Structures are given as structure tokens and as C-alpha cells.
Amino acid sequence: MTTASTTITIQNRLGMHARPAMLFAEVAGKYTAEITVGHAEADPVDAKSIMQLMMLAATQGTDLVITADGEDANEAIDDLTTLVRDCFNE
Amino acid sequence: MKLMDIVVKDAIIPELQSTNRDGAIAELVDSLVAANCVTEDQRDDFVKAIIRRENKGSTGFGHGVAVPHVKHIDITTMHIAVGNSPDGIDFKSLDGDHVYSIILLLSPEDQPENHLDAMEAIFSSLSQDTFRRFLRQAKSPEDVLTLLCETDNAVR
Numbered sequence: 001m002t003t004a005s006t007t008i009t010i011q012n013r014l015g016m017h018a019r020p021a022m023l024f025a026e027v028a029g030k031y032t033a034e035i036t037v038g039h040a041e042a043d044p045v046d047a048k049s050i051m052q053l054m055m056l057a058a059t060q061g062t063d064l065v066i067t068a069d070g071e072d073a074n075e076a077i078d079d080l081t082t083l084v085r086d087c088f089n090e
Numbered sequence: 091m092k093l094m095d096i097v098v099k100d101a102i103i104p105e106l107q108s109t110n111r112d113g114a115i116a117e118l119v120d121s122l123v124a125a126n127c128v129t130e131d132q133r134d135d136f137v138k139a140i141i142r143r144e145n146k147g148s149t150g151f152g153h154g155v156a157v158p159h160v161k162h163i164d165i166t167t168m169h170i171a172v173g174n175s176p177d178g179i180d181f182k183s184l185d186g187d188h189v190y191s192i193i194l195l196l197s198p199e200d201q202p203e204n205h206l207d208a209m210e211a212i213f214s215s216l217s218q219d220t221f222r223r224f225l226r227q228a229k230s231p232e233d234v235l236t237l238l239c240e241t242d243n244a245v246r
Contacts, residue, residue, distance in 0.1 A: 014202045050151045051217045057210035
């Protein structure tokens with residue numbers, strides 16, 4: 001079992017609103033690893049659930065902590081990091 | 091943020107007449123016009139913008155609920171309208187199920203933080219099975235307001 005974790009800052013002006021949350025959940029859903037995401041003011045939530053991601057209220061400048069647990073944990077973290085770094089392709 | 095601060099009391103429709111997505115969206119925006127939160131002139135623009143947003147990706151995130159929304163330069167105050175559809179509406183939901191409760195949100199374009207706070211309040215409620223069930227069963231605006239009040243006061 002592999003565990004991987006990273007911290008990445010949300011850079012797009014609108015933060016993680018509905019469309020980014022959808023993309024994030026979609027990418028996370030491609031992996032078998034259990035993935036959670038949280039930040040200083042929010043408990044970690046299931047990265048594969050759009051509803052839970054929306055509960056993060058992750059604004060621009062928020063440091064997201066993404067943690068993955070499972071065989072493909074490293075790949076999942078890489079993929080999700082790229083998505084956030086690329087501002088959710090906005 | 092509390093839902094009661096942004097839900098418009100006169101824009102709660104326990105039984106939507108429309109049986110399709112775009113009709114339901116228009117009906118909810120009309121209720122905001124009737125409640126003097128949206129002007130007649132703005133009505134068409136907002137309806138179109140919400141539908142355009144919906145066409146980019148459904149806000150029917152599953153479990154029978156949808157949260158159509160728009161950020162618009164002509165919106166100065168955040169407003170929520172709530173509607174129930176007893177027979178369900180095809181919202182092209184992610185899980186393929188019909189939508190029975192709709193929470194429609196209008197947000198000012200220049201306040202992304204407030205928009206995310208409102209979404210947080212909405213989804214903290216909608217992610218609970220009991221909230222969704224009680225919302226769907228609400229038969230009057232008062233039922234909905236009571237439910238929202240209880241949710242706002244619950245420790246999250």
C-alpha cells in the first residue's frame with residue numbers, strides 16, 4: 001500500500017467552484033486509491049465526491065492538502081496536482 | 091454563511107409547475123422577480139445565463155438535487171430560490187436520476203469568496219440524507235423555512 005500526499009495552492013480567481021470541483025472529482029475517480037482533500041479550516045473530505053468538495057469553500061490562495069492511499073496513490077497525486085496547478089483548465 | 095440570510099422567503103415553490111429543466115429554472119427566476127429581487131429587465135438575461143451554465147455541465151450532482159447558478163455582473167446581492175418537483179425533472183444529472191429539489195443561486199460576479207461560502211452552506215445541507223428527504227417532502231414555504239432554520243442552527 002502506498003500513501004502519497006502533497007500541498008498545493010489554489011491559484012484561479014474563482015477558487016474551487018462547481019466546475020473545478022466536478023473536474024477534480026472526475027480525475028480522482030479514475031484512481032482506485034482512497035483520496036481525501038482538506039485545508040487548514042476544513043476537515044478532509046472525499047476527493048471523489050463533488051458535494052463534499054464544495055463543502056471546502058476553497059478560495060483563491062487556499063492551501064489544499066491532498067492525500068492518497070492505495071496502489072496508484074502517486075499517480076493520483078501527480079494528476080490532481082497538475083489539475084490544480086493548471087487552474088482547472090479555466 | 092447562513093442559508094436563511096440568502097434564501098428569499100417569497101421565492102420558495104413547493105410544487106413547481108414546470109416538468110422540464112429550463113422551465114423550472116425560468117419559474118424560479120420568475121419567483122425572484124415577483125419577490126422584487128430581480129427586475130423584469132434582468133429576467134431573460136439571468137434565465138439564459140443559468141441555462142448556458144447548465145449546458146456546460148449539469149449541476150445535478152446526484153441524489154435528486156440540483157444547484158443551478160450564475161455569477162452575473164448585474165447581480166448585487168446573493169439570492170436563493172428553492173423549488174420542489176413532485177414528479178421529478180430530467181436535469182441530465184451525473185447519476186442519471188431525476189431531480190426533485192432545486193436550489194437556484196444568483197451571485198454577484200465580483201464576489202467569488204461569497205459564492206463559495208454560499209455553496210458551502212448549500213452543500214453542507216444537501217450532503218445530508220435527512221436534509222434532502224425533508225426538503226423533498228416539504229409541502230409549503232413554511233416547511234422549507236423551518237428546515238433551513240434548523241439546519242442553520244445545527245452545529246456543522
